[in-house]
Amino acid sequence: MKPLRFIHISKTGGQSISKVAKEQARIEWGMFDKQYRPGIKKSGKDYVASRAQLFHRENCQQIDSDLSPVICKLSSNIPCHMLLSNIQQYETVDQYDWFMVVRNPYERFVSLYNWYIMRQNNRQNMPQNIARMLQQKIPQNKKIGINEYLCNGFEHINVQNTCFGCQFTEQYRYLDPKCHIRVLRYENLEEEFNQLMKEYRHHIVLNTKQNVSIKTASLADLTLETIETINKIYEKDFTTFHYEMRHSVFEKEESKK
Numbered sequence: 001m002k003p004l005r006f007i008h009i010s011k012t013g014g015q016s017i018s019k020v021a022k023e024q025a026r027i028e029w030g031m032f033d034k035q036y037r038p039g040i041k042k043s044g045k046d047y048v049a050s051r052a053q054l055f056h057r058e059n060c061q062q063i064d065s066d067l068s069p070v071i072c073k074l075s076s077n078i079p080c081h082m083l084l085s086n087i088q089q090y091e092t093v094d095q096y097d098w099f100m101v102v103r104n105p106y107e108r109f110v111s112l113y114n115w116y117i118m119r120q121n122n123r124q125n126m127p128q129n130i131a132r133m134l135q136q137k138i139p140q141n142k143k144i145g146i147n148e149y150l151c152n153g154f155e156h157i158n159v160q161n162t163c164f165g166c167q168f169t170e171q172y173r174y175l176d177p178k179c180h181i182r183v184l185r186y187e188n189l190e191e192e193f194n195q196l197m198k199e200y201r202h203h204i205v206l207n208t209k210q211n212v213s214i215k216t217a218s219l220a221d222l223t224l225e226t227i228e229t230i231n232k233i234y235e236k237d238f239t240t241f242h243y244e245m246r247h248s249v250f251e252k253e254e255s256k257k
Contacts, residue, residue: 001097001200002095002096002097002180003095003096003097004096004097004098004099004196004200004202005029005033005036005096005097005098005099006018006021006029006030006033006098006099006100007084007098007099007100007174007181008029008030008031008036008081008100009081009100009101009102009103009169009171009174010081010108010112010166010167010168010169011103011108011109011111011112011115011167012100012101012102012103012108012171012186012189013101013186013189013206014030014031014101015030015031016206016208017029017030017101017193017206018030018031018032019208020204020205020206020207020208021202021204024203024204024205025202025203025204027202027204035087035088035089036082036087036088037082037087037088038082038086038087038088038164081165081166081167081169082164082165083164083165083169083173083174084098084174084176084179084181085176086164086165093176093178093179094178094179096179097179097180097181097182097200098176098179098180098181098182099181099182099183099184099196100171100174100181100182100183100184101183101184101185101186101189101193102171102183102184102185102186102237102241103171103185103186103187104186104187104243105171105230105234105237105238105243106219106222106227106230106246106250107186107219108171108186109150109230110146110217110218110219110221110222112150112153112167112168113146113149113150113216113217114214114215114216114217116149117214117216117217118214118216145217145221146217146221146222146226147221147222147223147225147226150226150229150230151226151229153167153168154168154229154233157170157233170233170234170236170237171234171237171240171241172236172237172240172241175240182196183241184196185241189206190206190207193206194206218250218252219250219254220249220250220251220252220254222249222250223249224247224248224249227246227247227248227249228247231245231246231247
């Protein structure tokens with residue numbers, strides 16, 4: 001059994017996993033994994049570039065992992081939701097076992113929007129330069145609904161397919177044939193994660209949630225157009241991870257489940 005490492009997909013409980021691992025076992029996964037940083041090949045060697053160098057290219061706009069869909073440059077010392085194929089020392093990934101968490105795409109993007117609204121309402125806690133840039137892109141008094149927000153993000157997906165991974169990246173793209181990846185489901189996360197920790201003899205229990213957003217929007221707020229857009233872009237997420245695709249709007253009662 002190889003050492004275990006974690007692939008953090010946006011809005012699938014990654015912060016909770018990273019923090020309990022660090023607090024309970026001093027294991028650095030996800031946001032604390034110093035090796036899970038951007039890396040590209042150059043002249044046969046690992047060339048570690050800043051995220052500004054990686055993403056700030058002509059005709060390539062990166063959705064910031066913290067403030068999407070705002071366009072900005074990012075510092076190199078903050079891990080984002082990298083595809084495994086783009087991290088530093090990729091040639092060593094087969095020396096580890098990996099795990100990741102997947103989530104129903106509809107639920108994932110409702111959660112992403114709620115998180116975004118929470119960040120919008122807490123700009124006073126952001127670094128001043130980030131807050132000023134955000135204010136220029138999206139004024140604090142401007143209300144953006146969930147469908148407009150997601151539509152803005154989806155517009156960047158085709159560009160992102162040539163880049164490195166972000167909060168809107170399809171979940172199936174985090175799979176990698178070069179290594180063994182255990183896939184957990186967010187819907188049963190506590191049970192499946194705790195069982196995985198027992199198998200690898202880690203004394204870690206997922207007993208808390210981090211980065212939880214106030215539920216500003218729900219599934220019932222998704223328009224049929226947004227639902228069909230999610231179906232089209234994330235079709236492989238539905239088929240790969242066996243989530244049911246739908247072609248009608250959600251009723252309020254379904255959103256409460």
